[in-house]
Amino acid sequence: MPILLDLQSLSFPAANVAVFQREAPLVLEVGFGDGGFLTSVAQAHPEWNFIGADVAHASAARAFKRVRRAGLSNVRLYHGSGLFLLRNLFCDGSLYRVYVNFPDPWYKKRHASRRLLQASFFELLSARLELGGKLLLTTDSEPYFRQALILAHSSGYYRVTETTPPSAALRTKYATKWSAAGRNFYHAAAQKHAGHPSQIPPQIRKELGMHHALLNGSIPAVTEFDKVIHHFADGHLVVLDVMRMIGQEGLVFIVRSHEPELEQELFIQLRPARRAQADLLLSVMNLGKPLATRGSSEAVRAVCHWLTQRGLTLCGTYY
Ligand SMILES: C[S@@+](CC[C@H](N)C(=O)[O-])C[C@H]1O[C@@H](n2cnc3c(N)ncnc32)[C@H](O)[C@@H]1O
Structure with a gap:
């Protein structure tokens, strides 16, 4: 069973059954940390499907090992933002539960906009939760907790109930850490009782084929490289470097x-085209399983621009 969520194989939004090959209540944990909580709830509820997201590489690596050790087939992990999944992956009305345990509190006023639980989060969540579905929040930060409850309540989509934290939420890595420091804990359930009136569609358009281009000319010699910054609607990219391939003719742009x-690292290779319509093929390598999105399209466009400035001519584009 795959443990990592394979976004390359899914459409946006994706049906629950496309991810797990079965219909079952769908549960998301945002910020799973070391994966201890996710693993224990998934063990306790083999009849539910679980998706966990965490932006930290170390968290993803630790949770991966835990889920593998536990032999769970009802868990998929995503190394990236839970907001990305909420916006793009989940269908409206598809989520049964969302767990958020000890979200980063961002205490400083100037960092408050980095908090996960913003008004926009509650609005988006109200579209993706099923009617009666719940967000379960546990934290040690009372100011953050109070602010989140006000936002949930004032959105008009949730019935908010404050209770003592369930014991499972008090066994997470951060719960253990803050318990040793003598902190208090706060817990609430925000249950959806009304849906978002208008649709909130996926923001990232995922395309079926990966972007590429055909060029005529010869592979330029690269002696130095200045990074290229390219802006596009809703995003930007940086061509960081270019390298010559060893043992074969070609360049790789990073x-x-x-x-x-969504942040993606893309490796774009320029090499002799196997078929004769053009001299060279510029294509995105499958390293790190990148998604074909506006970002990958613009990356191929930016590299093409750099190459045409060095005398190559474009003779076919797919971006
Ligand atoms: C304070 S830790 C809590 C970890 C765990 N829930 C626990 O209780 O031990 C917050 C976690 O949220 C993750 N995180 C922050 N923003 C995130 C986002 N937008 N999507 C997914 N994970 C996020 C961080 O990488 C970190 O692992």
Whole structure:
């Protein structure tokens, strides 16, 4: 069973059954940390489907090992933002529960906009939760907790109930850490009782084929490289570097693209075209399983622009 969520194989939004090959209540945990909570709830509820998201590489690596050790087939992990999944992956009315345990509190006033639980979060969540579905929040930060409850309540989509935290939420890594420091804990359920009136469609358009281009000319010699910054609607990218391939003719461009809640590292190769319509093929390598989005399209466009400035001519584009 795959543990990592394979976004390349899914459409946006994707049906629950396309991810798990079965219909079952769908549960999301945003910020799973070391994966201890996710693993224990998934063990306790084999009849539910779980997706966990965490932006930290170390968290993803630890949780992966835990889920693998536990032999769970009802969990998929995503190394990236839970907001990205909420916006793009989940269908409206598809989520049964969302867990958020000890979200980063961002105490400083100037960092408050980095908090996960904003008014826009509650609005988006109200579209993706099923009627009666719940957000379960546990935290040690009373100011954040109070602010989140006000936002949930004032959105008009939730019935908010404050209770003592369930024992499972008090066994997470951060719960253990803050318990040792003598902190108090706060817990609430925000249950959806009304839906968002207008649709909130996916923001990232995922395309079926990966972007590429055909060029005529010869592979340029690269002695130095100045990074290229390219802006596009809703995002930007940086062509960071270019390298010559060893043992074969070709160049590889390293690109970092930034789209809403999605950061991708793209490796774009230029090499002799196997078929004779053109001299060279510029294509996105499948390293790191990139998604074909506006970002990858713009990355191919930016590299094409760089190459045409060095005398190559474009003779076919797919971007
Ligand atoms: C304070 S830790 C809590 C971890 C865990 N829930 C626990 O209780 O031990 C917050 C976690 O949220 C993750 N995180 C922050 N923003 C996120 C986002 N937008 N999507 C997914 N994870 C996020 C961080 O990487 C971190 O692992």
